[in-house]
Amino acid sequence: MKAIPETLTQPTQQTTYTAKTVAANDHQVYASWRDYLELCKPNVVALMILTSVIGMMLASPAFPHWKVMLFGNLGIALMAASAAVINHVVDRKIDPIMFRTRNRPLAKGKVEVANALLFSMLLGVSGMVLLITQINPLTAWLTFASLIGYAVVYTLFLKRATPQNIVIGGLAGAAPPLLGWTSVTGVIEPNSLLLVLIIFAWTPPHFWALAIHRKAEYAKADIPMLPVTHGEAYTKVQILLYTLILLAISVFPFITGMSGYLYLVSALALGARFIYWAVAMIRNSRAHAAINTFKYSITYLMLLFLALLADHYLIAYL
Incomplete structure (x- = not known):
């Protein structure tokens, strides 16, 4: 990103730049595939998939069928990524404040909110269809419930409402091994x-x-x-x-x-x-x-x- 011209600042007055201000004054800010990948929180999703894979393996005395391993984890990953994108959208105004999150694509103005929501919808629908058609409805609906629990209940409400946000909202993040298990067995x-x-x-x-x-x-x-x-x-x-x-x-x-x-x-x-x-x-x-x-x-x-x-x-x- 090129530097903001010095003419935009006043020597006697401190100027505060929001993500939208920077994006408006810098025409070189474009979204890349890496920005959309970052919206998916790949490291978090990877840890979730590790636990879902292990859930699948523990549910079966032998190695689970390749179809379950492939489509089950892909569907779970897509819906987890969808929830992650919603988290970015909801937190876009507080992310620039925090050092850990200030360079996120929405915080930097690289991705438009409408595009992020469309991306989240495509991920979520794709994952849901995959789980319903290739795995089983129980796993699909449990995964959807986990998505709502994290993206809506936790991110939109609990996170800003109570210091017990992590305790109450943690159930959604704890679901992946259950999702892996039900992908194999079809029952809880x-x-x-x-x-x-x-x-x-x-x-x-x-x-x-x-x-x-x-x-x-x-x-x-x-x-x-x-x-x-x-x-x-x-x-x-x-x-x-x-x-x-x-x-x-x-x-x-x-x-x-x-x-x-x-x-x-x-x-x-x-x-x-x-x-x-x-x-x-x-x-x-x-x-x-x-x-x-x-x-x-x-x-x-x-x-x-x-x-x-x-x-x-x-x-x-x-």
Whole structure:
């Protein structure tokens, strides 16, 4: 992007530029395919698809049919991307305020709101049609409910209404392993809900650690995240409590016979490390403690589900 001409500024008066102002004065701002890809939040969708793939594999004693793996995950990914685009649209006025989100395509004025909404609709309809015609209606409607839960209930209402936004809205983000499971079985089973419960308990400490790291930005954007409304000390204690709850929940697959000792050892080790980072945050007020906890939480979830998968196939073939 070329620089804004100096003639647009006054030496005696500070000028504030919004995304729309910059776009209007800079005719070189064009949307590319990368901008539309960024609207889809590919990293977030990739983690969701990892858990949906594992949900599919855990639902089947053998490897799931290629059709289910391909069309199921593609449909889920398309609808997750659709929800992500809506999130960008709803947050377009607060994204320029926050350092983490200020370069998003809508915040920079690279993509028009109408084009983003059309893109979201195309993604959502394509995903819905794919799931209904190639997988099963149950998975399609559960995925649609997850889309509404994240894009509308959480983003449009809860995010700006309560510091418990992440706790209440976390159910939508916890759905992918259930969606993967129902893609294979066509029914909701107790073990699939257990996978949802694990991610549901993981969500608050994951996002609250990031919220501590970005506390000033959330306050400036008037988003009532827990560290903003209740302070960092209270939030850190809540993170520790949730990591303890998560550890307890994470051993339930072993207790119910869903997994074996490989998973149990992995869950205990990974959970203990998560608790270590939560305690480290309480004892250390430095900024890096919170962001390190946030980063580990992502590693934790990936390794926990991979351990569950490895244990599943180990049991199946022994």
